[in-house]
Amino acid sequence: MRAAENLVRKQYLISPKQIKKLELLAKNQKKSAAEVVRNAIDAFNPDIPTDMQESELFNLVSTRLQEAIADTRKTRKWLNKTLRELGVEGR
Secondary structure, three states: OOOOOOOOOOOOOOOHHHHHHHHHHHHHHOOOHHHHHHHHHHHOOOOOOOOOOHHHHHHHHHHHHHHHHHHHHHHHHHHHHHHHHOOOOOO
16 A cells, blocks of 8 residues: 555445456455555546557557667667766676
């Protein structure tokens, strides 16, 4: 449980199918159902359309991954240069 936060008890109606899915997710993640729900709410981004096509989503993920790889390579170059200047062996 998130001890640092003030949690508020709320009641929501969900279908039996959703209950089974929630219980399975909680069991697989070794978390409480409430924690799974909180994580799902935290992960939800209303700025990303839910009707996005699979190919659009793939392209978005691919673009973000390429950006992350480029940033990582740039950071590693900078780090290796800094380590060389300090006389420390880099990878």
